[in-house]
Amino acid sequence: MCVVDGRPGLRERKKRRTHAAISDAAIALFLEHGFNQVSVAQVAEAAEVSKRTLFAYFPTKEDLVVHRLADHETETARVVRDRLPRTAPLTAVRQHFLKGLDDRDPITGLNDHPQVLRLTRMILDTPSLVARMEGFKAGAERALADALQETAATPELTARLAAVQIVAVQWALAQDNAARLAYGEPADARHPGAVADADHAFTLLENGLGDLSRSRDTSAR
Template identity: 40%
Template sequence: MEEGLRERKKRETRQRIADVAMGLFLQRGFDNVTVAEIARVADVSVNTVFNYFPAKEDMFLDRSEAAEGMLAQVVRDRRPGETVVEALRRDFFDALDTGDWRYGMTEGSDMFARRVRESPTLVARLQVLDVERELRLARELADATDADPDDLTPYIVAAQLCAVVRTLTRHFAVRRLAGEDTALIVADIRGHAERAFDLLERGVGDYALRWPETGPTAPTPPTPRRDHAQVPGQPG
């Protein structure tokens, strides 16, 4: 119980620092806020701040670890009989329906995007986050398909999946920054996302399909789809 209490207090302190920092960043801009100011408002020492956050941008991106591993987790948790594209489609629309933050399509995301645009440090950091997210997804795909170390397929598929997510998220942010209504954008995003995932299905198809477990009560594995575009001159 003592260890649990200690860990809980640590989490609460970290969250308080992150909340205070984000409030100041959104109000005044990332580059206009110092770590000393954050420490003072959060009622902790500067050293305590750095104990939890090695750099100032870590406070702005305090969910970076979850964001970097998000798509890899979607692949890891895909259902039996589900392809990676189907899993990503399902997770994307779940976030859209519930208003979850993980794809950046929520109220207040325009302020987040505006502060990022104002700061070269944050722009660079988000680029690193994107690269790491794609790499972690590629490694998960490689594990899921038992790919040869020289096989570039997991990295090519990861690049396509991340490009779709990045494009949809950027489209939402640009329209919010232009002052458009969130509900209207989300309604349009649905159509764009369906089209994007349909394109991925035709291109990536059944790659990394998770087969149901075998056994006396397991369902028969589904026949792999052949929904790729027909090659001219070849039989359908």
């Protein structure tokens, strides 16, 4: 990447604009006509690029959609790594998720902007996109397990088991919220219930995962 005075160079800025143009064109077409009804060639034409250029930025058709969620794959791991001193990993994750609910972060499922709702429905109704999301979930588990081992001295097996449970809880909460909003419940009306559910879920986790640094790893026995 070419950076001048802390800013991306001309070539990098052009690449970012092309990336954004392809993504915007794809999402607009998919939401209007359906993911399976739109071809890659149609996306390339709408974005005014060649198919070869499109695939250079997005290797698969599914990438045109899920790339917008890619940063969230390692978000929980980043929260654990960036937590304040003497803050337990699970406490940091809990606080971050609750803040996401307050901020109506789409990753929590608590965002009722029409385009967000349509995008969520499209993903859930498309098996290939659901499969890619499951891949993100597995990646989130691996990243979180690594963060727990590196920052909390958590034994390897304990870290993997904890990561699976923590990520699963976040996804379950987000899916519950998204389902309620998909059926017409406003985000503001859902918010108190979403907070209560999150508090309940993380309390359940804390009962078994409260002290990850001292959990004993019995995998070698």
